[in-house]
Amino acid sequence: MPVDTVLYNAKLYVEGRILEGGLAVDNGKIVRIAKEANLPSATRRVDLRRLLVLPGIIDAHVHLRDQLRSPDEDFYTGTSAAVAGGITTVLDMPNNIPVTMSAASLRKRMQLAEPSILADVGFFSAFPENIEAIDEVVKEGAIAFKLYLTEQIGGLNIDDDKLLSQAFKKAGELDVPVAVHAEDRRMVEDAVEAERKQGKNDVKAYLRAHSPEVEAEAVGRILGVAYDSNAHIHFCHISSKKSIILIHNARNKGLRVSCEATPHHLLLSNEKLRKLGTLALTDPPFRNDNIRNELWDAVKEAKIDIVASDHAPHLMAHKVALSVWNMKPGVPGLETMLSLLLTKVNEGQLTLGEVVRLTAEKPAEIFQLRGRGFLKEGYIANLTVVDMHQQSRVDPSQFYSKAKYSPFEGWSLKGLPVRTFINGCQVMKEGEIVADYGTGRILRKESPT
Numbered sequence: 001m002p003v004d005t006v007l008y009n010a011k012l013y014v015e016g017r018i019l020e021g022g023l024a025v026d027n028g029k030i031v032r033i034a035k036e037a038n039l040p041s042a043t044r045r046v047d048l049r050r051l052l053v054l055p056g057i058i059d060a061h062v063h064l065r066d067q068l069r070s071p072d073e074d075f076y077t078g079t080s081a082a083v084a085g086g087i088t089t090v091l092d093m094p095n096n097i098p099v100t101m102s103a104a105s106l107r108k109r110m111q112l113a114e115p116s117i118l119a120d121v122g123f124f125s126a127f128p129e130n131i132e133a134i135d136e137v138v139k140e141g142a143i144a145f146k147l148y149l150t151e152q153i154g155g156l157n158i159d160d161d162k163l164l165s166q167a168f169k170k171a172g173e174l175d176v177p178v179a180v181h182a183e184d185r186r187m188v189e190d191a192v193e194a195e196r197k198q199g200k201n202d203v204k205a206y207l208r209a210h211s212p213e214v215e216a217e218a219v220g221r222i223l224g225v226a227y228d229s230n231a232h233i234h235f236c237h238i239s240s241k242k243s244i245i246l247i248h249n250a251r252n253k254g255l256r257v258s259c260e261a262t263p264h265h266l267l268l269s270n271e272k273l274r275k276l277g278t279l280a281l282t283d284p285p286f287r288n289d290n291i292r293n294e295l296w297d298a299v300k301e302a303k304i305d306i307v308a309s310d311h312a313p314h315l316m317a318h319k320v321a322l323s324v325w326n327m328k329p330g331v332p333g334l335e336t337m338l339s340l341l342l343t344k345v346n347e348g349q350l351t352l353g354e355v356v357r358l359t360a361e362k363p364a365e366i367f368q369l370r371g372r373g374f375l376k377e378g379y380i381a382n383l384t385v386v387d388m389h390q391q392s393r394v395d396p397s398q399f400y401s402k403a404k405y406s407p408f409e410g411w412s413l414k415g416l417p418v419r420t421f422i423n424g425c426q427v428m429k430e431g432e433i434v435a436d437y438g439t440g441r442i443l444r445k446e447s448p449t
């Protein structure tokens with residue numbers, strides 16, 4: 001029996017090496033990686049013309065919105081943006097309307113997503129009010145929990161360390177990671193109030209209120225609470241050296257802890273905000289070049305585990321506001337993340353191995369996404385095919401995302417995803433979506449075996 005598809009005349013990134021040959025796919029899985037002569041016969045043969053095949057890229061921080069936030073983004077436009085950007089699996093955040101915070105709300109979201117998605121999607125949940133209900137949410141298939149510390153999203157009182165500790169213990173028992181948006185609510189609120197009293201409502205006031213110190217404060221607090229639990233704590237969009245040192249020290253003491261950086265924190269400094277204004281504001285905001293360089297050092301020293309986009313689309317009307325306190329923070333990132341990183345590979349700042357580790361291997365490990373993150377026989381046939389030589393310019397008017405703006409607008413990039421395969425099916429070819437919605441699958445946390 002011939003297999004479904006053979007991709008031949010390719011270069012393949014297999015465990016740190018680049019092999020020349022091809023890959024056979026059957027029933028959505030990789031069944032053979034071999035030199036051309038050793039590949040099985042197939043119903044469909046695709047000539048990859050020596051392009052490079054990477055493990056399907058995973059973006060562990062995405063706001064797909066939909067439901068009552070469909071004007072910002074929906075499952076179809078969000079996952080179209082993902083596959084256009086070479087991303088095959090996304091993890092969706094719970095700050096939706098309604099908030100994802102119970103078995104019922106999670107089930108509803110999965111049902112709505114399933115027929116619409118082009119990429120594979122796993123879901124974060126916020127914590128439910130009742131700690132005992134955490135079991136049900138996990139049984140329903142939540143991949144991880146997300147804890148916001150700037151404001152309460154979900155049922156858990158974020159000011160109560162005892163409750164946080166109970167929730168972490170439960171998550172540890174069930175072996176579900178907890179991702180944290182670390183900014184201390186009281187410090188931010190006090191700072192915002194002080195700025196407002198002085199009539200300050202510009203980008204600079206926002207930067208002062210969302211300082212690196214409010215992040216480090218929250219990181220320190222959460223690490224303290226996490227010590228007597230076995231939970232894996234993952235810090236989202238870390239943006240200061242102080243936080244990284246705290247996280248690294250905790251890890252050395254045996255705590256299960258990881259952290260993430262975004263392309264915008266690595267590549268943009270707050271100097272740019274003067275020109276870009278509120279459109280480019282995101283939470284946490286971009287830092288100065290010193291901090292940015294320290295983030296790069298942490299990437300190179302593998303103290304930052306993953307890079308994720310924090311794709312946070314908003315209506316343009318919510319991005320441009322006279323007072324910074326009325327604008328919604330967040331920028332889209334799905335369609336620029338991989339090309340930006342590949343550009344850094346071409347410039348010599350990153351190795352291809354680092355990009356694959358940060359955006360495929362490590363996110364698969366941290367969020368326990370079995371069968372993902374590597375090109376391996378038996379693994380899911382999610383593939384990101386890139387042309388390392390192709391140049392492009394960031395043009396947000398061409399985004400599949402509903403958010404047609406970007407802090408990277410006009411940037412010249414070198415290195416582009418040119419084909420994306422999801423479960424063995426080609427969904428993107430040279431920037432065009434070539435599959436029907438419903439090609440993606442819902443990921444559910446697998447019960448321990």
Ligand code: NCD
Pocket residue numbers: 063095181281282283284310312313329330331
């Ligand atoms: C996020 C959003 O828009 O959902 N925005 C952001 O700036 N990162 C919310 C959040 O994570 O604070």
Ligand code: ZN
Pocket residue numbers: 181236237283284
């Ligand atoms: Zn966040």
